[in-house]
């Protein structure tokens with residue numbers, strides 16, 4: 001992999017906001033003639049202090065729905081979601097989102113993609129170029145600023161997605177299976193890089209994954225959800241120092257315990 005520029009401190013460091021998800025139920029209206037879908041049932045999660053939280057659960061258990069509620073793209077049917085004690089009223093630049101499918105603007109260069117948020121926020125041209133370059137350097141893509149997304153590998157696209165989210169100085173970073181489409185080697189590299197980034201620029205991270213190993217490798221806390229309707233069935237603190245060894249016995253013990261919790265959920269969900 002290309003050598004990475006030294007990690008620079010962010011302009012406005014955050015230790016991360018306080019997130020309170022309180023008794024959240026989310027129901028989707030019935031498709032024509034069908035039954036309504038209860039995606040989430042009575043989910044409560046409190047997080048903050050720069051925690052790295054991983055959400056694990058069977059396909060269709062409402063993980064993306066939960067992230068979308070925190071992002072402000074959806075409203076809860078019941079319950080509430082608070083950031084720093086304020087109810088969420090819609091999307092905001094205090095919450096950065098990284099999607100699995102990158103969701104980059106294909107007609108914009110890498111730098112323009114990263115500048116997008118700062119431009120909407122009204123940062124003058126020189127400043128927003130500086131912010132974009134700072135975050136591109138942080139993710140090791142300083143030399144690719146003028147390229148277009150289609151010229152990049154999957155891992156590089158996702159680095160742009162991360163730089164784009166971080167360029168707005170969010171206090172919460174929401175990541176929905178961001179490395180799910182990457183090959184195993186790239187995925188491990190991206191995990192290492194993400195931990196380096198978030199230790200330099202602390203913020204609350206809510207990271208959805210299908211991979212128990214990924215969750216245990218990254219997380220301070222792993223939250224395990226049931227099959228739909230999604231409920232929290234376990235909230236496990238992963239008290240292992242970094243850098244972690246993916247093959248260490250204490251790490252693999254967590255992986256085994258969490259897999260044992262998930263297996264019955266995968267069966268009852270019948271989704272995978």
Ligand SMILES: Nc1ncnc2c1ncn2[C@@H]1O[C@H](COP(=O)(O)OP(=O)(O)O)[C@@H](O)[C@H]1O
Nearest residue numbers: 028029037039058059060061062063064065066
């Ligand atoms: N906009 C929507 N309209 C109707 N049903 C939805 C919508 N979004 C999600 N769902 C349903 O809610 C459930 C949870 O979906 P999702 O949050 O995407 O699960 P996950 O990310 O855990 O796989 C699924 O049954 C899905 O089909």
Ligand SMILES: [Mg+2]
Nearest residue numbers: 063064065176
């Ligand atoms: Mg999903």
